[in-house]
Amino acid sequence: MKHIKKSFGLIFLLLVFSIGTYVYCTSTITTKVNMDSYVVSGGYANDNYGSRDRIFVGKITLGDTYEMYAFLHFTLPDLPSNAIITKAQLRLRLENKNQFTSGEKKAFYVYTVKESWKESTITWNNQPGTDYYVTHFYIEDTTTTPRYLYITVTKAVKMWYGQEGSHANYGLKIMGENKPGYLEIHSKETTSGESYKPTLYIYYTLLTVTVSPTTVSLKQGESAALQVKVSAPGYQGTVSLSVQGLPSGAAYSFSQNSGTPTFESVLTIATSSSTPPGTYDVYVVAESQEGVKYKKKITLTVSSAGDFSLAFNPPTITVPQGGGGSSTLIVSFTGGFTGPVMLSVQSKPSGFTVDIVPSGSTATVTVNVASTVSPGTYSVVIRGTGGGKSHTATLTVQVQSAGFSLAFNPPTITVKQGASASSSLSITPIGGFAQDVTFTVESAPSGLDVEITPSTASPGGSVTVTVTASQSMAPGGYSVVVRGEGGGKSATATLSVTVEEQPFDFTLQASPSSLSVDAGEEATITATATLVSGSPQELTLSLSGLPAGTSYSFNPPTITPTGSSTLTIDTSGLEGSYSLVITASGGGVAKQAAVSLQVQAFDFTIAVNPSSVEINQGETVTIAVTVTKTSGTAKKVKLSLLGLPSEASLRSMRNSV
Known part of the structure; x- marks a missing residue:
């Protein structure tokens, strides 16, 4: 490929290109190419020319x-949301053309690329595909060079901006028809200046609408005409008009709902008697x-046209x-409506007579029912x-x-388990009824005891109805x-x-509540928790009142009422009286039981018999020694003899007992 690369630098071409008809636009925006490269077939199919x-x-x-194909990609600039693209042109700086035969006219075709690619890696073998034909242009052997080429690519740019279908922007591909001849175009890496780099020109016009007036105030049922002017200089397409944001009960129409800008139309907004009063943001689109x-x-304000309503x-x-x-019939006026309102009976059941007596903005409606009318609900x-308006109100007669x-x-009453609550049951006569009424309980769930006092009224x-719930009654709603x-x-x-459930409660007892043990013995106490309610x-059980370090345990350490636990205390090292407190806590409740513990230490007395002896020299005497435990747990006592006169000796004695 070295020979081709060298040859490219030596090629000079002439170009003749006809620029299309000028389209008037209001704005133009340009963007430089951000990626460009070309690919070569044959033995150079794996080479990259992106630099x-x-x-x-x-x-x-x-x-x-x-064959050599060119690839170009442009980063699209942001356009105003109301911009309509009218034309887009690709400007290329053609430096040379070469190998065109005399009299030859060669076409070059532009397509949209349908896949992503990278300038630094694109080759003939990995080049992306194309999908849409955009345009083509001709180069003749008589075309002079160097010069600029202006290629119309409006279709591609509109697709990229979503104004003609929708297509992702992967750039453009340029390829020549199957004839000899090729072009040499400056790339973004050119050293000849910014103006030589491929440039995309986007021409657009701004779609605008003016409305006069922009503030409209109407009463319910009224309408208004507004002047609408649509502008988009240079745009030759069709613009359609619509309205958004009208309240319910309102409608609109245009004298001309579409056209080619600039055009004018008359917008008519009509409200109805059902259009809710209020201020609305309405948009002409x-x-x-x-x-x-x-x-x-435009701001639309709808006010009430005045009305009245009836209510019993x-x-x-x-x-x-x-x-x-x-019953009293109330007539309410709104929106400046003042009446008068004529009242009449529109319908009534057979056997009913109805009288209407007006008084200002109200009327008293009296209903009398014949004795032959069956019990039931009537209207x-x-x-x-x-004022041209009519409304009705319905009185329900039972x-x-x-x-x-x-x-x-x-x-409704609330009663806790094991407790009582009462309600008063009143007797209302109907139609002059005057007989005594006797009461009975027709139904009551198991666990509820019902008492009626007195039983006749x-x-x-x-009468007073008292309900008592059993202790075991399940919480809940009952009838x-x-x-x-x-009569x-x-x-x-x-x-x-x-x-309702009674709150959780229990009692705590210790047995025995008072005990005495010898030091070193185990003290055993039973703690019993009895469920009271809930x-x-x-x-959880705990103990206080013992010196620090004293060993004790509960078995089990936790209980559920009704239940018991055994407290065992090691009295080793203890002596004296102790006021102990057993605490049981759980469910937000804590109870205590007091225990008096007396711990006795080991003690003893010693006695000799006889306590006094008289013997002659050389004689022997026997004395009995008695050791008696007076408190505590028995322990070994060491015996010794003191005070013997000289020349006297102890024959024998046990060292300990």
Whole structure:
């Protein structure tokens, strides 16, 4: 390849290139090539030329014939979000052309590269593939050199920016048609100056929208017309208009919803009576056929057109058969609406009579029910009309048969295991009912004892219901149903009962609580924890009151009520009285038991019999020595004799007992 490389440096070519029609644009941005190289076929297929100051493209004959392809990559500069690319040109500095035959016109083709590559490693054998044809240009044998080439690559650049499909930017490939002749182009490594390096020119225009006015205030049901102007100097494509951010119940239309800039349109925004009042950010959106968008914000304020509403207080009334009841109908005005509002009965059930008595912004609606109306739930609908608006309100009427109703107060009680709680059960007469009512417990879960005091009461009175939970009752929610009967009528009421667990508690006892031992003996005490309430919890045992270093142990060291542990104390080295405290703790509870311990040390007395003797010289006498333990554990006592006169001697005596 040395011969080819040398020949490349000696080639001079002439170039004739026609620059395309000028397209008016508002802005231009340029970027220099950041990677360029060329590859050579045949015996040079593994060679890399990424560091050369020239790029060769075309077909060269040096004994054998070789193909040469050029690769260029540009880092794309950031464009404004509303920029529409109108044209892109690749500028190359052509230094020479060579091996063109007389009268020859040779085409060179530009493609997009579909894979990544590196300037320092690309060769003929590992060159990336191509996917899209971009353009081509011609070089003739009469083309003068050196000169600049301007190659339109708009399609590739638009794809890279996502304005014509979408394609990753892996650069461009330039190759010549299958004819003799090749070009010598300055690379980014050229020493001839920055202007000789491959350069990408991107021409773009900015898509903009103006709206007048930009602040619109409407009442519900009103509309407004706004002037819209779309601009994108030099752009020949189509721009479409739309609106985003309108509140519910509002609509829009354009007198012209698309066109080629510059064009104008009238935007009409219409609200309805259901459009919620408020202030909204609304956007007029212009979108080019390449997908470039520009948004212009307008502020839309919607105010209430005025209205009224109807509501019953209370919304439900209860009446007996043959009786009546009333509710207040409230008329509320909004948005400056002042009325008047005409009220009428829109619908009522058979057997009902309804009277409406207005008073200012309210009205009293009285409902009377015939005695023949069956018990049940009914609806009375009142209509209000005024100012071209109409609304209704519904009064729910619950018809009850003559008799009585029962109600607990409070309807829910809480009782702990093993404890009691009460609620008052009141009797409300319906339709003049006046008979005494007798109460019984209809249902109650096992573990709940229910007492009713008194068992009979008159309408308008009450009884006390007392619920007692057993100690073993599981915590949780329960229901107690009480039935009342009288005058051929009956009713029930349900009391909700929540049973809570008693807090964990226990007692602690020590047995014996007082003991006396000899020093060196083991003192044994039993600690017993008895469950009083709550769920059993593990208890940890400890002891205080002994001198430091005294050995003791609990077996087992922990217990769960009801349970016991044996405390063993080694009294070696102890003497005297000790006030001990056994502590059991667990589940947030601690209890203590006191123990009095008396430790006796070893002691003894000695006696001789006889205690006084009289003997003659040369005689022998026997004296009995008695050692008696007075306290503590028996130990060996060493015996000795003192005070014998001269010439007297001890015949025999045990050294210890």
